[in-house]
Amino acid sequence: MAKSGSERELELYFGPQHLGMVGNFGITLKVEGDRVLKATANPGYLHRGFEKLMEYRTWIQNFPMVCRINVVEPDSMEMIYAMAVEKLAGIEVPERAHYIRSIFLELARVSSHLFGLWAYSNMLGFDTPAHWAMYHRDLVLDLFEELTGGRVYHIYLWPGGVRRDFPKGFKDRIVSTLHSIGGCVPDYDATFFNNRLFYERARGVGKLSQEQAKALGATGQVLRATGTKYDIRKVEPYAAYDKVDWDVPTREEGDAYSRIWVIRDEMIESVHMIFKLLDAMPEGEVYNRIPNPFKWKIPPGEAYVRCESSRGELGLYLVSDGGDKPYRAHFRTPSYPHGLTILEKVLEGASIADVGNTMISLYVVAPEIDR
């Protein structure tokens, strides 16, 4: 068909106030027919100036701050900040704390992936697995609540370890909760992952080749779905990830379908890892004392640390000028390239029906972008 209609272009707004938008984020689409000609990401609806606010707070005061950067998975934010502070201040972490951190982060990953599953299947109008996923996520949140006192924000990781040890019988509760969720995996497979319509909807959507993905700075599932086993937990192991044996699930196609499958496999792998970590976990201290937080100064220096959040490579560039507050902190969040660079790229030529589909399969979380 001749593109005769360039005279009247249509700008369609996908978000921020939109049922298909998970998070407060906007995409402005230039549309012809039902095809997207050009997509422009429009972030900033959640910008709070975190990194500026951190410069006004002491090292310890910043812990409640950083976890609020990513509401879906606040724990890797705590982890990365704790890692950076430990690196700058040279603090050692006890062995048991490493294990607890890993278990804690993997639980967070499971809950985050279940949230992603909710978002994705809800986007496809697939209410049933969405409701189940949200329920199962809540079971994991109950574990968090018992351990840390908070459902969503935990502030559990601490420079020098974790805030408290596992309570009595907590191990068993983790195992039984994960078993009850794992028992529903066949249900999920039958209704969702092996559903023909899911395949039809997700296949070929938001397709990226491995070269493209690398050129655009993709990490996490977006990259792993193109066939490479790039995972910071393996590349640069932290916490207790090098203590147990586990695998990085990948797929080859690089489209939404393979990304969602990678997420599913990763969730299962995480659960298995948690079991292994629980078995291998040593007894001992969980916390090395740090100086008085109100007088704590960290020697000048800079550090770039990274960890694998549930969305990809999470980095923190932290600068200290020797004071009691950070001089500069800059988070490298995985959603940043995914939601700004890659999203705009893969939405070109997509159908309107696939906009939300693509966005959620890229696993974009808006507050991570805006900070």
Next chain:
Amino acid sequence: MSPQAILITAFAGAGLVFLAGKVHSHLRDFLAVLSSLALVGLIAWSHGQYGPDNEIVYVPDFLGMELALRLNPLAWFFAIYIAIINAASVVFSLSYMKGKEKLGFYYSMMLLVNAGMLGIVLSGDFLSFYIFWEIMSWSTYLLISYRRGPALHAGMKYIIMSLVGSCAMLVGILSLYAQFGTLQIAELGEAIAGSSSGYVLFILMAMGIAFGVKFAILPLHTWMPDAHSEAVSPFSAVLSGVLVRMGMYGFLLVMYSIVGLKTILNLGAGFFNFHYILSWLGAITIVIPTFIALLQNDAKKLLAWHGIGQGGYMILGMAFGTSLGVAGGIFHTINHGSYIALLFLVVGAVEYRTGGVRDLNRLGGLIQRMPVAFFGCLVGIMGLIGMPLTNGFVSKWFIYKTLITEGHPFLAFMAFVGTWGTILSVYKLLHNMFLGQLPEKYKEVRKAPISMQIPILFFCFVIFLFGVLPGIPLRAIQGIQDTMGFAPLQLTMWGLASGAGALNMLNICFAIVIAFAVVLLLMRLGAKPRRVPQEDSYAAGSSVPAGKYHHSVEFYNPLYQMISPYLKDRVDQFYYWAADKAQGVFELTRRIYTGYAGTYVLYIISFLALLIFLQLAWEIW
């Protein structure tokens, strides 16, 4: 009133208008409207005056033949239909054509086409039929190419195809004369009854090609979209509303007045039954053009393709030779005339106010600026779709019922699918022109002038009137059918009264009106809405950008992607290819004959030779 008087008025009107154009423009306009309205009056007055009084021989001896005029129910029915639509478009032209050049020529040609068509329906023998047919064809050609430029090409395409048709008709007429020694329609009917079925088929084919070209049956349709989009809008209304339907008149005349019902139904055997083939042609004519129409972005081309598609329904109705079907076919002809003319006039009005824009992607939101045009468009598309309460519904209902009760569900299926294609494409027409966001540049558009509103509202009225009380035209149609020997239908004022398959439009109308009233009452119960400007629209929390918030381009994109590869106009391409090849052949001949033979003459002669050969061959077999 005698047919002679009608024709004299028509031709005299055409001439006078041309002369008046030289004197003063107001006089010209006045005369044009007066003569077209006078014709309506004259014809209306002559209602019921059939019989020997109105059979007039006006040239007693023309090459040994009598040229005669006569008035019968069929002729009267078509005459009034021609005159009314023509009058409406002349009135519409008053403001549409204002300020254009060569207006005297334009008006006189409009009236000449009108006169030609009236001549066709009133002529009592085939020679006058042919003469008037040619007058109509040539004046149409002049009108199509009125705008010059690409219009010339469209006109050329039209006239070439018309010529082929005329030649075919001429062959048929000559053969009839050779066979029976008379061309009087009344005498032919008796004479032909005894001839062989091969001969009847030959006559039907020769005439059928002529009528088929005018009627734009697939595959003889290719002139029509171009001609419509290039012609001026009021003439497009005439062209699609009545001129094309002269083919329908021709078919009715030849098939049922001359050859007769019984012969037609027994023509051919098995699958090669004549009416069977004709009806399949009709079905194809419905489906393919309707879906091609879906792909159009030019408002008039879109309507032109529908003009072709709707012809298929008439053929379907007519081909079966049952009372119900033929009544449906004839009724659909006038219904189609009313709503397609209305739609062309609406497009014309929009074109007039927006400065000649009819690209559907560039319009939008005109409902607030041109409410009457919108109403006309809405009624027109409802008629075209065949929504209940419009006349299009009744005739389509007749046709569907014929198809189902005659046991042809596949034909009915094609007709229904055509309807759905129609719905899709005409909604696009309505939406892209009138709904959605109003572009900045049309903010100042005013509503259509009164001389445009009158014809539009008139047609709207007709559509609803015939839709609710279809008995009015159906009575007249029954009169025609009586002369052709069909079994009478159990007609009532509001539809059809026969057992379980009855149709009662008045009931449905009442039900809809009551339901409307109830729903309006319900609406009054709720809180009263607050009127907001167009810009106060949901845009996911942003404010609406001016001029960029309107969905019209590639309206049915997913379907386009699926069907457009199958819906190229291959027939048109084939003709161009054939013309190209023929050119080569003629080049060759020209070399042999050292350049004396003109392309078209040879084309025509060889075609005639083919037809004569066919006839002889039939005789031999």
Next chain:
Amino acid sequence: MTGIIQIVLSPLIAFVVGVLFLGLARKIIARVHRRYGPPIYQPVIDVVRMMSQRSISHGALFELGVVLALAGSLVTVMLIPLGGTEAFQPFAHSVLCPLSSSGGLLVVMYLMLFGPLGLALGAGASANPNASIGVSRKMLLALAYEVPFLLVILAVMSQYGSISLTEIVARQQQASWGVLSVPLSAVAAFLILPAMLGIRPFDLVTAPQEIASGPLAEYGGTCLALITVQKAIHLFVVIALFVDLFLGGGVNLATFLVKMLAVFLAVEMINAVLPRVKIEDAIKFCWKWPTALAFVQMTITVLSK
């Protein structure tokens, strides 16, 4: 007199049953989600609430579109026999179908157009591209399911040799049900039922996650309430049509409603476990299996006549 009673009664039944079905649908889906779900009369509360809200209007057509849609649906109900036969005589008129002799199934098919057309006009008048895209999808979806649906209807009409719905129902009750005499058509009709109802997997017209509920994007308040009612009545009409065409209508209203409930539950189960498809896939699906089945059945019917 019975005529007037019927004219009042049949839309009323459609309204009550339709709205309850809407509530039931929400309840069923909630149970599949393993949650409690809203009360079954929740749609009534919603409708009352919407009626009380003072929404906006984008002009007369914006509201008239809704009125047209709802009026069309109400009239359609009057053409559909809701149980009762010649044999069963509760009133002087046997069948609950006020407009039984006004054109039959052909009129029903055209009257069912009023709904989409009215909504399309209203949505178009709202000048919201989400609405326009929704309408475009609705039109395409309608084309997609009408192809098999027409084949189905024509097969049934050819089978019983009538265009009158009452007659078709009566014939079924004398002989065998449509589901036995035209089985493939019945299957095809059931396959396209979700598309006709606009529920999953074919809820792409009002896909809230894609085009912000499409044609309804600008509707609120009274108009939305009427649209909800229209949806309920449309639900009733489509399922009633299915019951009339294939399950032999009902001997009386009660059996008719029981049959409707059965069909409705089956459709809702499909609704609960499938995601939304894209419009291209919807067209492809509708033109593949249902069309093939309906076509085969129609060929068989025509040849056996």
Next chain:
Amino acid sequence: MDRNQIAKWLKSPAKMANKYSLHAVYFCTGCGIIEIPPVITTRWDAERFGIIPVATPRQGNLFMITGYVSLKTLKAIIRTYEQMPDPKYTVGFGSCPINGGMYWDSYNTIKHLDRYIPVDGWIAGCMPRPEAVFIAITHLWTLIDKGKADGYLRYQENYAAYRRNQEMLFAELEWPPLYPCDSIAEEARK
């Protein structure tokens, strides 16, 4: 349903229907949205009380401001709020809309939501638990019963002041005033 309820229904059906059919506009203004999916899904199932999310503001009557409000979001919130039909209820969710919460010194989040749009109720906490949402809803019911959930009326009454406050933040709002502003507001703007 007890007799009292039936009497209430008969007395003012609109009020009762508004109570039991709170359709929430889906707008994730901040991190509070993370607790909304649990609220509307299996575990807490807000649909029991007729609460479901709807796609566009035109269809809703409950607006939950879920968490901190940045300036860019505030603009969208005002737009969305004005597009909702009356009667409509606003609930501020979390401590940030109340007084800025932990972003009290952020240059890009507003501190008091009720200075820009009227708010009918607050849910304090960071993050408030799903149960808190239900407590808020039941409280909102009593407010509706008593006629105190009148944010939309207050907005109409004090529109000039609200609009003035909005325009103090955004020099140019891209849409005309919803209600006619009186002369006082005109002066204040100068």
Next chain:
Amino acid sequence: MIPSLQKDLEATFKGVEVTVVEDSRMSVLAPRDSIPVVLRYLKESGLDHLALLSCVDWIKEGKFEVVYVLTCYMRNDTDYTSDQRLHVLLKTEIPREKPALKSVIDIFENAEPYEREIHELYGVHFDGHPRLIPLLLERDYEIPPFRKDFDTRKYVEETFGSIPPVEG
């Protein structure tokens, strides 16, 4: 990998200071004009992932420090080696008055939003960037908000403190 890279860098480019902080981290300070070439060189030597583009406001020294954090994707898709842990902080210093730098979008496509953000929050201009339009902020700020001389508490007091309550 690090020693050879350090040697190469120092040999190839003039004015480049290389510090090896620990075995997997290297800090490279390059003059502002040679940033694109150094970056391209590093990319070709295997650091093919621009993880972060950041900026630090050293207000006392009167300069901005723009930092490019480079890491490497895996050479092949399965093996994990200690080389993978390498990351390089490429830095350059630019004056605080009229800060400008050449855009590196042609080398690393994902630098685009980072540069936009730094432009918005620090006021650093990037030459050759196709759309330096606001990314995150709605209002205009006289001093870009991430500069050290922008006192957010004072700003909040002035802006939001001046807005009166509507009722009560």
